Amino acid sequence: MPAITTDLLTKFDVPGPRYTSYPTADRFVEAFGEAEYIQALEQRRTGPSAMALPLSLYVHIPFCESLCYYCACNKIITKHHERSLPYLRYLTKEVELHVQRIGSGQSVSQLHLGGGTPTFFSDDELGELMAMLRRNFNLVPGGEYSIEVDPRTVDEARLATLAKLGFNRLSFGVQDFDPIVQKAVHRIQPVEKVFALVAAARRLGFESVNVDLIYGLPKQTPESFDRTLAQVAELRPDRIALYAYAHLPERFKPQRRIIAADLPGASSKVAMLARSLAKFEEVGYVYVGMDHFALPNDALAVAKRQGRLHRNFQGYSTQPDCDLIGLGVSAIGKVGATYSQNAKSLEEYQGLLDHGHLPVVRGLAVSRDDLLRRSVIMALMCQGEVLYESIEAAHLIDFRDYFATELETLRGMQAQGLVQLSDTGIELSAIGWFFVRGVAMVFDKYLQADRTRARFSKII
Structure with a gap:
């Protein structure tokens, strides 16, 4: 087992998304x-x-x-x-x-x-x-x-x-x-x-x-x-x-x-x-x-x-x-560059269908920035690494310039042994996998000024 310090436990004993989607x-x-x-x-x-x-x-x-x-x-x-x-x-x-x-x-x-x-x-x-x-x-x-x-x-x-x-x-x-x-x-x-x-x-x-x-x-x-x-x-x-x-x-x-x-x-x-x-x-x-x-x-x-x-x-x-x-009731879908969710109560779900309506009551049309950040977050969550070149080619950006603030934050995480930054990308360490949600949160623009994270589960 990699050595996990009390400081790391304290730092990451905080709420955060599971990133089954982004946003x-x-x-x-x-x-x-x-x-x-x-x-x-x-x-x-x-x-x-x-x-x-x-x-x-x-x-x-x-x-x-x-x-x-x-x-x-x-x-x-x-x-x-x-x-x-x-x-x-x-x-x-x-x-x-x-x-x-x-x-x-x-x-x-x-x-x-x-x-x-x-x-x-x-x-x-x-x-x-x-x-x-x-x-x-x-x-x-x-x-x-x-x-x-x-x-x-x-x-x-x-x-x-x-x-x-x-x-x-x-x-x-x-x-x-x-x-x-x-x-x-x-x-x-x-x-x-x-x-x-x-x-x-x-x-x-x-x-x-x-x-x-x-x-x-x-x-x-x-x-x-x-x-x-x-x-x-x-x-x-x-x-x-x-x-x-x-x-x-x-x-x-x-x-x-x-x-x-x-x-x-x-x-x-x-x-x-x-x-x-x-x-x-x-x-x-x-x-x-x-x-x-x-x-x-x-x-x-x-x-x-x-x-x-x-x-x-x-x-x-x-x-x-x-x-x-x-x-079905409360079901979430993803079609194209959108997310959607059905009514959460059985009564509302059935009522909408009774009137011939699809029971979608909320959702989101994702932006270009959302798609970009989703690619980065999913690369971390799924492969444990982000390759700058592939992100730049897919989204026509300069990674280091676009994510300058985020990379500065990751340098602090690198000092803690969670990630390794190189000329070609970002890679999670063995310890970093324990805190992958915390690493992914660095790229979540919606959390930057968020003061209501308690709605999420704890990372650890």
């Missing part, structure tokens, strides 16, 4: 609405290579049977499964409104069902959803079709159904195997069940199995998390997503049930991250970046080696130039 979603404005989104869709349709560019689809299914105290997702807690069929009808309306603007049969190479709990839908409802998507889009052979799975909601028979429906990637929400931690966050799921499901997924031929973990949860210690790391190493999923818990009880009501005194401090969280990096590297995983690990032959690791890695609202992605259409 970040908190910068979206209500001045961008349905009309602006429709314009972006029609520009895609009429563009010279529109039909040749595949789409990515994200479908948000908000329902959960029980509340996990750490959760910051847009969700509806209910045991009434009869609510899912009407929601499916609204998703169908939303897709039909999109097809009116972009045309039917557009190629889709990436599909992700998130939530909430997508497996809240019954097998028949999931089948109807996939049939509806196939009627309207061309899900190309060899695409990545994934679904988030709560291990408490499925068995091998359900996984077999998912495979038959065309899903080839699964993501299991594990968070932590320690029973004490599970009790503290109100998510009890025996380790044996997860092992059985992953084994079943392999028998059924799923191409990739991801496991989500969270460090920084109540009752966690570096030692207890070591045990979870050892169990995950034995489980050996194709991908691992390791997230830092974002404790923002003022924004997310469920988190008020978590006792703040039970949360590990910054030094313990850094220890968990450091031990995770060491453990997963030891057992053969590639550190894709910030919060993702993958086995060397997984598509994410291959994209990292080939310089094709990208970061979007679902985390790291293999599809850097893909427009993303978000479907």
Whole structure:
């Protein structure tokens, strides 16, 4: 483990964005609405290579049977499964409104069902959803079709159904195997069940199995998390997503049930991250970046080696130039040089669709400067380096002149051992990967005079 000083911990124990986009979603404005989104869709349709560019689809299914105290997702807690069929009808309306603007049969190479709990839908409802998507889009052979799975909601028979429906990637929400931690966050799921499901997924031929973990949860210690790391190493999923818990009880009501005194401090969280990096590297995983690990032959690791890695609202992605259409309540999309987000409440989402409107209520048309800074930030987040020449060629600027102030700040970070500046670019050090969000924040113009960063999670 690289030596991480108390000074560094203190300096970076501050809130900051995760940069699943730039500008970040908190910068979206209500001045961008349905009309602006429709314009972006029609520009895609009429563009010279529109039909040749595949789409990515994200479908948000908000329902959960029980509340996990750490959760910051847009969700509806209910045991009434009869609510899912009407929601499916609204998703169908939303897709039909999109097809009116972009045309039917557009190629889709990436599909992700998130939530909430997508497996809240019954097998028949999931089948109807996939049939509806196939009627309207061309899900190309060899695409990545994934679904988030709560291990408490499925068995091998359900996984077999998912495979038959065309899903080839699964993501299991594990968070932590320690029973004490599970009790503290109100998510009890025996380790044996997860092992059985992953084994079943392999028998059924799923191409990739991801496991989500969270460090920084109540009752966690570096030692207890070591045990979870050892169990995950034995489980050996194709991908691992390791997230830092974002404790923002003022924004997310469920988190008020978590006792703040039970949360590990910054030094313990850094220890968990450091031990995770060491453990997963030891057992053969590639550190894709910030919060993702993958086995060397997984598509994410291959994209990292080939310089094709990208970061979007679902985390790291293999599809850097893909427009993303978000479907469902609160879903976020990216079409052309715009971001958009649907209504966050189910009532507003349904009401807009009832009146024939696309349910976009906020978004952003990105500027030239936004695109430039997004390229720099994503290069740091995905590759751990920025090459001046490639940025200059793509955006027609002189990097050192344009970012003179930012480079001066980075010289201070270089003195702390976080980055290395050279004549050709910027490169993160081994220690710098721990603080990559802090390094990326240097290029975020929206944060320069911002005094409300507390809305973000802590970097560490």
